[in-house]
Amino acid sequence: MTIKYSDYPDQRGHFGQFGGVFASETLMHCLTELNQAYSRLKTDPAFQAQFHQDLADYVGRPSPLYLAARLSQQCDGAKIWLKREDLNHTGAHKINNTIGQILLAKAMGKKRIIAETGAGQHGVATATVAARLGLKCVVYMGEVDIARQAINVYRMKLMGAEVRSVDSGSKTLKDALNEAMRDWVTHVDDTFYIIGTVAGPDPYPQMVRDFNSVIGKEAKKQFAEKVGGLPDALVACVGGGSNAMGLFHPFLDDLSVKIYGVEAGGHGVATGAHAASITAGKVGVLHGNRTYVMSDDQGQIIETHSISAGLDYPGVGPEHAFLNETGRAQYVTINDDEALQAFHTLTRIEGILPALESSHAVAYGLKLAKTMSKDQNIIVNLSGRGDKDVHTIAALEGVTV
Amino acid sequence: MSLLKTTFTKLSGKKALIPFVTAGHPNADMTVGIMHQLVKSGADVIELGVPFSDPMADGPVIQHASERAIATGTGIRETIAMVKQFRIQNQSTPVVLMGYLNPVECMGYTEFVAAAQDAGADAVLLVDSPPEESTELLELLKQADMEQIFLIAPTTTEERKQMICQHANGFVYYVALKGVTGSANLDSHAVNKDLQSVRKHTDLPIAVGFGVKDTQSAIAVAEQADAVVIGSALVNLLDQCQSIIEAEKAIDAFIKPIRTALDSL
Ligand SMILES: Cc1ncc(COP(=O)(O)O)c(C=O)c1O
Numbered sequence: 101m102t103i104k105y106s107d108y109p110d111q112r113g114h115f116g117q118f119g120g121v122f123a124s125e126t127l128m129h130c131l132t133e134l135n136q137a138y139s140r141l142k143t144d145p146a147f148q149a150q151f152h153q154d155l156a157d158y159v160g161r162p163s164p165l166y167l168a169a170r171l172s173q174q175c176d177g178a179k180i181w182l183k184r185e186d187l188n189h190t191g192a193h194k195i196n197n198t199i200g201q202i203l204l205a206k207a208m209g210k211k212r213i214i215a216e217t218g219a220g221q222h223g224v225a226t227a228t229v230a231a232r233l234g235l236k237c238v239v240y241m242g243e244v245d246i247a248r249q250a251i252n253v254y255r256m257k258l259m260g261a262e263v264r265s266v267d268s269g270s271k272t273l274k275d276a277l278n279e280a281m282r283d284w285v286t287h288v289d290d291t292f293y294i295i296g297t298v299a300g301p302d303p304y305p306q307m308v309r310d311f312n313s314v315i316g317k318e319a320k321k322q323f324a325e326k327v328g329g330l331p332d333a334l335v336a337c338v339g340g341g342s343n344a345m346g347l348f349h350p351f352l353d354d355l356s357v358k359i360y361g362v363e364a365g366g367h368g369v370a371t372g373a374h375a376a377s378i379t380a381g382k383v384g385v386l387h388g389n390r391t392y393v394m395s396d397d398q399g400q401i402i403e404t405h406s407i408s409a410g411l412d413y414p415g416v417g418p419e420h421a422f423l424n425e426t427g428r429a430q431y432v433t434i435n436d437d438e439a440l441q442a443f444h445t446l447t448r449i450e451g452i453l454p455a456l457e458s459s460h461a462v463a464y465g466l467k468l469a470k471t472m473s474k475d476q477n478i479i480v481n482l483s484g485r486g487d488k489d490v491h492t493i494a495a496l497e498g499v500t501v
Numbered sequence: 502m503s504l505l506k507t508t509f510t511k512l513s514g515k516k517a518l519i520p521f522v523t524a525g526h527p528n529a530d531m532t533v534g535i536m537h538q539l540v541k542s543g544a545d546v547i548e549l550g551v552p553f554s555d556p557m558a559d560g561p562v563i564q565h566a567s568e569r570a571i572a573t574g575t576g577i578r579e580t581i582a583m584v585k586q587f588r589i590q591n592q593s594t595p596v597v598l599m600g601y602l603n604p605v606e607c608m609g610y611t612e613f614v615a616a617a618q619d620a621g622a623d624a625v626l627l628v629d630s631p632p633e634e635s636t637e638l639l640e641l642l643k644q645a646d647m648e649q650i651f652l653i654a655p656t657t658t659e660e661r662k663q664m665i666c667q668h669a670n671g672f673v674y675y676v677a678l679k680g681v682t683g684s685a686n687l688d689s690h691a692v693n694k695d696l697q698s699v700r701k702h703t704d705l706p707i708a709v710g711f712g713v714k715d716t717q718s719a720i721a722v723a724e725q726a727d728a729v730v731i732g733s734a735l736v737n738l739l740d741q742c743q744s745i746i747e748a749e750k751a752i753d754a755f756i757k758p759i760r761t762a763l764d765s766l
Contacts, residue, residue, distance in 0.1 A: 112633065122602060122629045124558045125652040126679055128661065268564055269554060281557045286680040288656060385602040385629065386555065398576030399604030400554040 105352035105428055108419065113302020113389075115422035121301040123388045126285045135303045137208050142310060147203065154199045155314060158232070159189045161196075163315075165322035165479070170449045171466070178332065178472035180465050182452070182482045183319050183347065192455065192484030193312060193343040194225035198294055200311030202229040205292035212291045213237045216280040218245055218273030218339070219410035219457070220252025221484060222296030227261035237261040240279045242272040245409050252488055270403045273413050277387055297340025298417030301388030305417050312346025319479055320350050327477060333358040333468060336481035337460040338378070338431065339410050341417035343483035352428065361420055362464045364406035365433030375404035377416040378424050378431040386415045392424075407436035407496075408456035408489070434460040442466060443486065443493065455484035456492065504595040504623045505648060505671045508545055509706045509727065516723045516763040518543055519708055520756060521599065521732035523550035523566040524583055525575025527739055527748075532575075533586045534745040538752045540594050543760030548626070548730060551580045551600030558628045560683035562733040566740065577604040577613070581620045588621035595623040597650060597671075602630045605638070614641045624648035624671045632668040639668065650674050653699055655691065666702035673705050674730070677722060678712045683733030687712035689721035696725035716762045723763055731759065 108115045121131060141147040155161040163184045172179045185193040198215075205213060213230045215237070217223030223239040230237035239256055243265050246253055256263050269275040277295075284293045298305045298312075323331050334351060336344035338361040351357045366374030374380065377392045384393035386401060394402050394414040406412045423429035434442075439456060442463035447453050454462055458481070465480035472478070486493075494501045502510075509517065520539050524532050536547055552570035556563060577600075584596050598617060605613050605627065617625065624647060630638065632651055639649050648671030653662055656679065666673065677692045678684055692709060699707055709722040710730030719729045738755055742748040 120634050121631065122634055123631070124628050124654075124676075125631060125665075126654040126656050126676060128631060128654075129656045129658055268561075269568070274555060278555050278557045282560070282681045285558065286684065288679055382607065384606045387557075388629070390606075393603065395603060395607055397607065398578065399607030400552075400571060400576060401603070402554075 103426060105423070106349065108422065109302060109306055113306070115419045116425060118391050118421040119302060119305060119389050119418035121388065122385045122390065123301045124285060126288060130288050131301055137204060138303050138307050141204060141207060147207070151200055151203060155196065159195050159199060160187065161314065162318045162322070163187050165319055165326065168450050171446065172469065174449065175466055175469035177469040177474065178476040178478050180469055181323070181331070181477060181479045183315060183479055185315060185343065185481060185483050186452070186454065186458070186485035190225050190228050191487065192221045192225070193315060193346060194222045194296060195228065196314055196346065197296065197308050197311040197342060198225040198229045201292070201294045201307070202233055202235070205235070205294070206233060208292065210290060210292035211235065212287065213294055214240070214280050214283050214291055215294045215296060216240045216273065216276040217296060218276065218412060219408065219488065220245070220249040220256070221410060221488070223261070223263070224252050224255050226294050227256040227259040230261065231259040238283065239263050240266050240276040240283070242270070242276050243267045244271040245273065248492060249409055249488065251491070274401060297342040298345045298419060299340045299387055299389060299415055305389065305419055308342050309345040309349055309419060312342050313349045315343065315346035315481065316348060316350035319347060323479065330354055330357050331479045332472065332476040333360060333478045335360045335362060335461050335465045335468065335478060337362045337411060337457050337483060338416060338420060339413050339457060340415070341420045343481050345417060345419055347479070347481045348429065359423070359429035360464060360468065361429055361431045362460045363431055363433045364408065364411035364460060365435035366405040368435050369433055373405040374433065375406045375412050375414065376433045377414060378420060379433050389418045391415050391418045391421045407439060408460070410455070410457040411460065432464055434463045438463045440493070440496070452482070453486040454482055455486045456489045458483045503646060503648060503671070504593070505546065508595050509672070512545065516726070516766060517545040517706070517708070517728035518756070518760055518763055519546045519548055519728050519730045520544050520735050521548040521550060521730055522739065523552060523563060523570055523736055524580035525552055525570030525573060526566040526736065527569060527742055528573055529575050529579060531745050531748055532583045535739065535748055535752065536587045537590065538749045539756065540591060542753045542756035544594065544756065546595045546597060546728070548597045548599045549580060549584065551577050551598055551604055553601040553604060556601065558681055560681040560733060562683045562737045566736045577608055581616050581622065584622045585620035596621070597624040597626055598622050599626040600628070602627045610638050610641050614645050614647065618645040618647060622647065624650050626650040626674060628652070632665055652676050655679055655695060659698065662699055663702050669703060669705055671705070672728065673699060673703055673707045675699060675707055675709045675726070676711045677709050680711070682711055684712050687718055689718070692722050693725040716759050719759050720762050720766065723766055729763065
C-alpha cells in the first residue's frame, strides 16, 4: 500500500505513532475548541481570503524563487534555487504562521496573546501581528537567549510586547515553551497561545504547517513557470521544523522530489553538543506530542547546542518524525563550522546574508548539488535573513562591531 | 483488592490525606524517611513525584524541587528503588507515582510497569497522558493490578468528565484551579459545586489537589471531596531542611494539624 502522506494527521492528531495530544487536563477542552475553530476556518472562504490578503499586502508575498547562478556555478552540479523567505516582513518565514494564528485568535474572541521564542524571530513575528491588531502580547524567552538575541528583544519591546525572562531549566527555548504552557493553563479563558513551530499538541503541528505551506505552494508554481515540471530535491533547516514542513508539504505526494531536512550538528553529532533530535534522539513525549527528543537514559531532556538559537531545540515536529520513519524525507546534519562557512559563501558570492538557521540548509544544498547533474534542480528554503546574527558572527570571529 | 481500595474502604467516610513530595528532594537519602514520617503524622496515601527536567504543569516550588533532585541523581529508576525500600517497613500505605510521561516512555512501558509493580507502587499519575493517549499503558497497569489515576479540571466539560470517569480507577483527581501546582487562586466554592457534578459520573473516591496549602484550604475543599492532596506547601518546607530530623519535625508540625482538622469534619 502506498501512503498518501498529505492525508496526515488522523482525526486525533497522529502522524503514525507520532503527534497526538499529550497535554494536561486543564488544556484539553481548550485544545478541542481550537481544533474545532481551525477545522471550520481553514475551509472558510472569507478567512482564507483575509489570510492571503494579509500575506500579500502586509508580509509582501509571494516571496521570490531566485536562481542562485553563481552559487550553482561554484558547485558544478545541480542548479540551486533559493526560496526567499528572508524578504518577508520581519525577516523570516515565522510571520506566515503568526498572521494565520492571530486571525484565528481574533475569530475565537481571545484578548491576550502569548508566545515562546528562541532566536526571537517568532517572538518578533508575534509582537508584530499583536501590535497590528491591538492585542496584549507576552513573549517568554530564556535568559540565555535574551542575552544572545538582544536586538530582537528590543524589537519586541518597541512593538509593545512584554518580554518575560525564563530562568528555569536550561534557560533556552524549551524552558520558554514550558513557561508559556504554564501561563496558558492559568489564563486559559482569555488567552491564545501562538506556538512558533510545528510542535505542541494537536492541532498545532498541522495548523502551523498549513499556514507555512504557502511557501511550498508558491515554490511549486514558481518552479513550474520558470523551469517546468518539478524540482529534483528540496532542502530546509529543521529546528522545530515549520519552515521545512511549509516547503515540503505541497510536495509530499510527488515522490520524484527528494526531500532533505537539515538538523543542527553543533560541534558534531559524535561530541553530544548538537540539536539533531531525529538523527541522534529517541522516541519520547515533549511539549504535548510524541516525537524524537534528546534525552538521557532516565528520560530527562538534555541541553542542546547549536550556533543558531532557532535550531537549539531538543524536540522536533511530529510530522518530521513520521516522514523520517516512513523514509519519505531524509534527515541530515550540518555542523556549526559548515553553517558559518555557508553563511560567508552566500554573502560573498550572492550578496545575500542568510540567517544562521538557514545557513545550515544552504550548506547542505551546496553539498548535495555537487553530487547531482547540471540539468537537475534543488530548492533551498532561505528561511530568514541574517541581520539578527551579525553580532554573534562578529563575536565568534573576534570582530567588534 | 488493591491497596488504594482497601485504604479508602477502611476510612469509611473519613477524609483521606494525601501529601505529595518529590523523590530525591531535598536529597535522595531523606526520601524514604520522609515517607515514613508522613505516614506517622497522618498520611493515608503518598504521592511520590518522579523528578522531570520539564515539569510543565508545576509551579516554581516543585520545579525547583525537581531540579534539586535531578542534580543529585534522582530519576525514575531511583524513585522506584525508593518505593521498594519504603515497602520493607510499610506494606499498607498506597504509593502513587506522579510525574510526566517522557521518563516512562524512555524506560519503556513494559519495563516501567514491571519495575513499579515489583517495588510495590500502587498507581501512576502522569500529568501529560490523558485517557485518550493512555490505552496501552492503562492495559499494562491493569494486568499488573496497578491503577492509573486521571485528572479532571475546572475546564473539563460534562462529556469529558463522563469519558474520564469511564477510564478512571483508583480515585479521580480533581485539579482545583486553572493554573500550575502551588498557585494561590483557589476558589473552594466553585470546587465544591463542580465536585457534585463529577460525583454523578463515578462511584470512585475523589481527591482534590493544586492550591491546597494549609488547614483552612484543606477543610474548605474537603466538604465535597474524599481526599485532599497537599504538595507545594509541604515541598517548600522540606526545601529548608538540612537533615532528616529537621524534616521529621517540619512534617509533623505541618501535617498533624491538618489531619486533626480533617478528622473533625
Ligand atoms: C530564520 C529561521 N529559520 C528557521 C528557524 C527554525 O524554526 P523552524 O524549524 O520551525 O522553521 C528559525 C527559528 O527561530 C528561524 O528564525
